[in-house]
Amino acid sequence: MPDHVYKVIELVGSSTTSSDDAIRNAIERASKTLKHINWFQVVETRGHIQDGKVAHFQVVLKVGFRLED
Amino acid sequence: MPDHVYKVIELVGSSTTSSDDAIRNAIERASKTLKHINWFQVVETRGHIQDGKVAHFQVVLKVGFRLED
Amino acid sequence: MPDHVYKVIELVGSSTTSSDDAIRNAIERASKTLKHINWFQVVETRGHIQDGKVAHFQVVLKVGFRLED
Amino acid sequence: MPDHVYKVIELVGSSTTSSDDAIRNAIERASKTLKHINWFQVVETRGHIQDGKVAHFQVVLKVGFRLED
Amino acid sequence: MPDHVYKVIELVGSSTTSSDDAIRNAIERASKTLKHINWFQVVETRGHIQDGKVAHFQVVLKVGFRLED
Amino acid sequence: MPDHVYKVIELVGSSTTSSDDAIRNAIERASKTLKHINWFQVVETRGHIQDGKVAHFQVVLKVGFRLED
Amino acid sequence: MPDHVYKVIELVGSSTTSSDDAIRNAIERASKTLKHINWFQVVETRGHIQDGKVAHFQVVLKVGFRLED
Amino acid sequence: MPDHVYKVIELVGSSTTSSDDAIRNAIERASKTLKHINWFQVVETRGHIQDGKVAHFQVVLKVGFRLED
Amino acid sequence: MPDHVYKVIELVGSSTTSSDDAIRNAIERASKTLKHINWFQVVETRGHIQDGKVAHFQVVLKVGFRLED
Amino acid sequence: MPDHVYKVIELVGSSTTSSDDAIRNAIERASKTLKHINWFQVVETRGHIQDGKVAHFQVVLKVGFRLED
Amino acid sequence: MPDHVYKVIELVGSSTTSSDDAIRNAIERASKTLKHINWFQVVETRGHIQDGKVAHFQVVLKVGFRLED
Amino acid sequence: MPDHVYKVIELVGSSTTSSDDAIRNAIERASKTLKHINWFQVVETRGHIQDGKVAHFQVVLKVGFRLED
Incomplete structure (x- = not known):
């Protein structure tokens, strides 16, 4: 080898459903334009609140991908 | 504007079900006495263990709300 | 009292399903060999990506247990 | 003595003018309802951007005040 | 359960005697107005110096209490 | 929604005038090539000194912008 | 040499008396089963509160010992 | 080269006017006794409050200077 | 001036030889596509282990380069 | 004013008796050569262990003093 | 899979030669008693000084290994 | 004892050769004017890049020495 x-790039995914889905949404969006995506790492979990309920989970994450030689 | x-206040929500529910429980409790709640931010995720299983997820979070002028 | x-020991649980399950997997594995496990604390959430999707959630956690006297 | x-409470002040003014705005709002405010400490400086320009400076700060005996 | x-609130206790006493002073002051106080966590230990000696220990601590439903 | x-990208703005201007310079440079810039967050404030005076304020900041779907 | x-292992000592005693209790318990214990390092000081008073000081500490060759 | x-030394500058001036005041005082001062880095921004207004901005900063060979 | x-971008260099070489490999790869690279800063040093030996040093680093006006 | x-300088005080005494020892040593010492701030508490007991508490602390104009 | x-365990390796060798020494010692060692992560690099020269590099590192099911 | x-003082050593040499250079420079230097601790590793190659490793380190009584 x-x-x-x-x-490593930093993304923020959001989801009305769950914090795991916010991660998945960010990864799937990234994979549209990047090849060789390899790992992620959560930097922060936050969210917006509307009418006293969680409206969006927002997860800040680092995403790593291999550069071609 | x-x-x-x-x-910004600090709360700890707990849930026997999931870490996302621990967040929702804290937000809904806070919205009983506070208006204009706007965002949250996870500070730490922890929990209690009983009989070798997760008994409660506990999520420490900051919750921000606008002060009236 | x-x-x-x-x-306090540090473990990494993994799960193809959710980050909460990665926590539960680590706790259940630990409870096979340790008694008096009491609490956990998430240190980091990360994961592997394959074919543009989350393949595994990996949660680094600290797990505390009481030592017998 | x-x-x-x-x-110690946490506030977020905002200002269209400067980060120092965001601090002053938070302090002045706090002094409407609190006595014996004594010191502040900046936790984070952030802001919103509109049309490619800084629209608001937002400063998260801790504010300390003496409790009456 | x-x-x-x-x-969770943040307090600063002070004591001319010891850092542990600064913690105790903050807890006892808080318990005058709050019920169900449950745990504390030291954030920082500092102090003032006069005439080349420690005049006050000051301990910044977080104090957690259960909200009534 | x-x-x-x-x-989220990381930039360093510099200014001979003020730390707020160093932020504004970085934002305005970024807005030449990026659309939907939304927020910034200061990571670090530093600077160069020449002849015993501040020659440049340098502000490291994170800048967030929405990706088009 | x-x-x-x-x-390096992580322990939590507790004491009803003082935070220093919580450290000593952890060290003495560790020395029952480990040889060549060499240094400690405080990670966090916390405690439980009962009836408005500190019931236990709890000190999280790292303890280092030399491995035999 | x-x-x-x-x-690298740590200084605290203060100013009744602005946080940038607190930085400048510390640098100018340092340059009275040190040669080859090269850069600074803000560690913390805090301040005193009097009568509900910011009385002093206080900026803790690290200042680096080259040692002569 | x-x-x-x-x-500032984040890269991970790897090397079978040394941690310094992992840094050099990342810088040299970056310089193929970026001009005006100016400084780096180590974020983390880690590595893979195979057969009880270090197989790769991996260094996470930030790399800064000047944007053209 | x-x-x-x-x-601000960094010192390490040690004491065979208590962590508070380690602080006091460092302050008193510093006050032999420095005037206008004003505050301290604990950076880290550690210690040496001999024969399964705490031999020395060592407290790393920052000590601040006013520079004469 | x-x-x-x-x-994950924490070790301190030392070497009179280089910081990379301190890492290798810790890994090789760990591999005497542990199977499936997989990765390491540097926590801190420090060392002892004798006669004005580096006598030992000491590297604190976390080492991860897979538990058998 | x-x-x-x-x-504890903070220094930055630089070397065109390696990060370990940057440490050694700082220690050797410090030992010209200080007695009883005892330990060092790396705070940050960074460097300058010229022509797409590492021109200097720069290591920020803390250096501790015993004060005479």
């Missing part, structure tokens, strides 16, 4: 280099 | 001021 | 001493 | 006890 | 919600 | 995804 | 390797 | 060594 | 704006 | 500038 | 559980 | 007091 050669000495790969990876890039 | 005028120069609003917000207050 | 006497002056108990607790030990 | 007796052994005073202080309370 | 139902799904309780707790509130 | 659909489940938006945002990207 | 050869190139030693040390292991 | 040879392998320089720098020293 | 005008008020430059810099962008 | 003019715009004072303070310097 | 099933839902594995990993354990 | 009496209750020693130590001072």
Whole structure:
């Protein structure tokens, strides 16, 4: 295995359903334009509240992908 | 939009079901006595264990609401 | 109540289903060999991505248990 | 000097003008309802952007005040 | 045990005697106006110095209490 | 409101005048090439010193913008 | 002196008396089963409150000991 | 360019006017006794409040200067 | 010197040889597609282990480069 | 009150007796050579262990003192 | 691939030669008694100084290994 | 062993060769003017890049030395 280099970007996914879905939404959006996505890491979980209820979960995450040589 | 001021309080919600529900429980309890609740931010996720299983998820969160002028 | 001493260990649970399940998997594995497990605390949530989707949620957690005297 | 006890609350001030003004706005709003406000400490500086320009500076700050005995 | 919600406030206790006493002073002052106080957590230990000696220990702490339903 | 995804990038703005201007310079430069810029968050404030005076304020900031679907 | 390797474990000591005693209790319990204990490092100080008073100081600490070759 | 060594000291500047001025005041005081001052880095922004207004901005900063060989 | 704006990206370099080489590999890969690369900052050092030996050093680093006006 | 500038230094005090005494020892040593010492702030509490007991408490602390104009 | 559980332990390796060697020494010592060691992560790099020279590099690291089911 | 007091200073060493050499350079420079230097601790590793290559490793480190009584 050669000495790969990876890039890490920061995304915020949102979901009205769950914090896990906010992660999945961000990953699926990223995979439309990036190849070789490899791992993610949650940086922060937050959300908006409307009428006394959670309206959106928002998850800030780092996403790592391998750069082609 | 005028120069609003917000207050941020720290709550701990708990749930036997899921960490997302622990968040929702804290928000709904807070909305009984506070108006203009606007956002939340997870500070820590922890829980109690009984008989080798997760008995409660406990989520520490900050909750922000607008102060009336 | 006497002056108990607790030990805290660090585990990583994984799950293809949800981040809460990754926590539960780590706790249940730990309870096979440890008695008096008492609380957990999430250190980090991360995961692997395959084919543009979350393949595994991985949750790093601290788990505390009481030492026998 | 007796052994005073202080309370610390978290506020977010906003200003269209400057980050220092966001601090001043939060302090002045707090002083409407609290006596003996003594110090502040900046937790985070953030802001909203509209049309490619800073629309609001938002400063999260802790504010400490002495509790009456 | 139902799904309780707790509130966490930040206090600063001071003492001319010891850092543990600064904690005790803050807790005892808080218990005058709050019920169901449950735990504390030290955020920071600091103090004032006069004539080359520690004049006050000051301990910043978080104090958690259960909200009534 | 659909489940938006945002990207967060890190910039360093500099200014000979003030730390707020260093923020504004970074935002205005970013808005030349990015649409839907929404918020910023200060990561660090630093600067260069020449002849015993502040020559440049340098502000490291995160800037978030919505990705188009 | 050869190139030693040390292991670091995390313990929580508790004491009804003082935070220093909570440290001592954890160390003494650890020394029943471990040899070559060398240093400790406080990670967090917390405690339980009963009837408006500190019932237990709890100190989370890391304890380092040399592994035999 | 040879392998320089720098020293970093921590200062607190204060100003009744602005947080940027608190930085400038600390730098100018330091430059009275130190040569080769090169950069600063803000550690914390805080301040005193009197009569419900910001009386002083206080900025804790690290200041780096090159040591002569 | 005008008020430059810099962008900071996060990379992970890997090397079978040393942690410094992991840094160099990431920088050299980045310089294939970016101009004006100026500084780096190590965020984390980690690695993979195979057969009880370090197989790869992996260094997460931030890399800053000047944006053209 | 003019715009004072303070310097902050880092010390480690040790004591065979208690962590508070380790703080006092550091302050008293510092006051032999420094005037206008004003405050301290605990950075870390650690210690050495001998024969299964705490041999020394070691407290790392920052000490602030006003610079003369 | 099933839902594995990993354990993470903290070690300190030392070396008179280099910080990378301190890592390697800790890993090789750990592999004497543990199977399935998988990754490491540097927590802190420190060292002892004798006669004005680095006598030992000491690297605190976390080491992760898979638990057997 | 009496209750020693130590001072901790922050230095930045640089080296064109390696990050370990940047540490050694800082220690050796410090030992020209300080006695009883005892330990160091790495705060941050960074560097300058020229022509797409690492030009200097720069290591920020804390250095502790015993104060004479």
